[in-house]
Structures are given as structure tokens and as C-alpha cells.
Amino acid sequence: VAKGARVISIAPGRVVSVKDVSGFGRMIILQHGDYYSVYAKMNNVIVSVGNRVEKNTVLGSVDSTENKLHFELWKDKVRLDANKWIEE
Template sequence: MGSTSGQGKMFPCDVFFEGRVVGIQFIPGYQNTLILQHGEYYSVYSNLNEIFVKRGDSVSAGQEIGRVSREKPELHFELWREKNRLNPEDWLSGS
């Protein structure tokens, strides 16, 4: 899933589900990447220019965790159950 906004600004990135920060890393092509754990599920937020949380932090749904990069204003979002990648649109739409 990606959401694209205008260029030249920083755009807030909010958490979709409450959870705990289990990883923060830089991945070439995806910029700063944040991994959250939600029980046996994981969500991945990539292409972040700024990150406002640290490993071990608990986060709430709707909390701003960072800002999307100016250079490529698109959020890359993934959802996993253990080692199986899921379609995040099914979860975000409530299906």
C-alpha cells in the first residue's frame, strides 16, 4: 500500500494499530523503516524521513510515529502474520 502526497513538505505518518516498536533500520530504496509488533502480527512502515519513537516504545492507534520523506512522498506499508505477508488493504478497509 502506498499513499502519495505533494512534494517539498514532510507528511505525518500515524500508526494504524496499537503495538510495540521492535525494529528501526535503514533499508536502501525504502529509507528509514519502522517495524511494530501487534501480538503475532507485524506492521512495517517505510520511506520515513523522521522517526519519533524508539525500540521498545508502546504506540497507540492514531499516534504520529514519524514523517514521510520529502524526496519520495509515499508511505510503504506492509502487514505480516508471523512470516506470512498479508494484504494490508483487507485490514485497513475492515474486511
């Protein structure tokens, strides 16, 4: 991932958390029904808790000090293989 690249939502949902987490920097959690997507190592977050987003909504950008995005996908309390959900 290029430094400063835009981070977009994988599906429609609602922003349930935006916070700083040690080791992960800025983190956003979106709820998509029973699913949750987690985006971390971000900066320039442009969404707030309670916002509704559509698929491909820009959430912010990748941290300019790193060149990677941390992404997780959960269903209820089970972590899923996020690679199956990421479009090339």
C-alpha cells in the first residue's frame, strides 16, 4: 500500500469506533450487520462515530510514516480471513 493511499469501506455500514490504539495508531471499526471491519495504521480519518458509509466510501488515508494498512474482518466474535473480502 502506498503511503498516504486512500482507505475505503469494503461494504455499507456504520462507524462504531474511531480511536488511537497503541501499536496500531488511528483505528476505525465499521459495523455491517453481524460483521465488523477494522482499519488501522491510518491518519487523516474523515469519518466519525455514528456516520453511515457506503461501499467504497473514503474513510481516511494510510499512515504517512508507514506503507501498510492493518485490516481485519470479524463476524460476531470470530475473526475471518480478510483476504477473501479484499478486491484487487
